């Protein structure tokens with residue numbers, strides 16, 4: 001278990017992380033979100049014992065990170081931002097080097113390497129130089145080095161940043177598989193990542209916690225959650241939609257011929273709308289439920305920092 005209480009980190013006069021508190025239990029796959037400069041990497045570096053804290057405390061399974069840095073590092077695997085590695089080493093040489101640096105006993109190293117190579121599917125590139133690998137494989141090497149000592153907690157800083165959609169999908173699948181046995185914290189500013197892999201979301205802005213709940217709760221904050229969108233093949237009288245029970249509002253985009261139907265208190269109006277479209281014989285090409293527009297919710301939650309223009 002990870003317990004963070006009133007965590008603060010200052011750089012000179014600048015407070016990068018301000019009075020942050022949260023608790024993470026086993027089974028949690030946490031998406032740690034925030035705009036650029038929000039304090040995500042600084043928090044991760046403190047969690048992993050790489051950066052001293054200014055005040056507050058972090059305890060991992062009851063061990064204070066400040067006082068037990070070495071013991072805590074055994075429990076944590078960390079993929080820093082950009083997945084740094086030694087480019088001229090082969091994958092095998094690099095993993096061997098990390099296994100030695102992690103002080104895995106000599107006799108156990110081959111087994112530890114075999115195990116991560118299998119988990120992260122690196123067998124096909126084991127003897128290739130890291131500099132010649134695709135970005136997706138490089139990221140997997142980064143995850144493999146974080147896993148080599150079989151930690152209980154995995155902290156991944158922007159693990160899919162810069163990857164193409166296929167590579168992103170593979171890395172997310174890998175994270176989901178690893179989360180079956182470990183606490184996983186994934187720092188990201190990609191909102192879709194959170195719904196794809198996490199069961200919990202913590203959002204910070206200006207170094208402070210702004211949101212801590214499930215991805216569904218985040219989606220439910222959107223006006224679009226449980227709204228329905230229909231696309232008309234030609235203009236038709238749709239005013240009757242507003243009379244239906246549970247319908248709160250309509251938004252008509254004449255250019256795209258799409259109509260979004262918002263529900264009262266975000267109730268599910270799928271069946272009512274489908275039934276109406278069918279009975280009225282409306283010229284509908286497409287009908288789909290909206291999940292919730294996370295971009296809008298994210299902007300709302302992190303608003304003061306956005307207003308300061310810190311988001312790129």
Ligand SMILES: Nc1ncnc2c1ncn2[C@@H]1O[C@H](COP(=O)(O)OP(=O)(O)OP(=O)(O)O)[C@@H](O)[C@H]1O
Pocket residue numbers: 011014016034035036037038039040041042043189
């Ligand atoms: N070593 C440092 N010295 C001075 N200021 C720093 C240092 N590291 C981070 N900061 C500042 O602390 C704030 C938080 O930075 P941090 O890297 O933690 O943000 P982040 O949320 O990880 O951002 P990004 O998404 O851009 O990686 C920023 O204003 C940053 O400039």
